[in-house]
Ligand SMILES: [Zn+2]
């Protein structure tokens with residue numbers, strides 16, 4: 001039998017045999033799978049794009065997207081302003097293709 005521990009999320013009263021209770025684990029998976037629906041991301045993206053300059057090639061006359069310096073798939077922080085820069089479409093594409 002597995003010992004139950006409290007869920008590690010702050011103020012969560014539930015016990016679990018894993019790290020988090022089912023509910024918190026589910027919302028965590030959701031954030032990881034759909035990071036671009038997160039309000040934090042939407043706000044950060046708007047801020048980065050407002051700067052108006054591609055971080056990689058310096059273009060100011062192109063449509064800009066927000067780009068992760070370290071991709072989330074490689075362990076990058078999705079919502080850390082230090083890990084998010086503006087990138088024009090071609091730079092963003094090129095980096096994704098690499
Ligand atoms: Zn919990």
Ligand SMILES: [Zn+2]
Nearest residue numbers: 054057088091
């Ligand atoms: Zn660019």
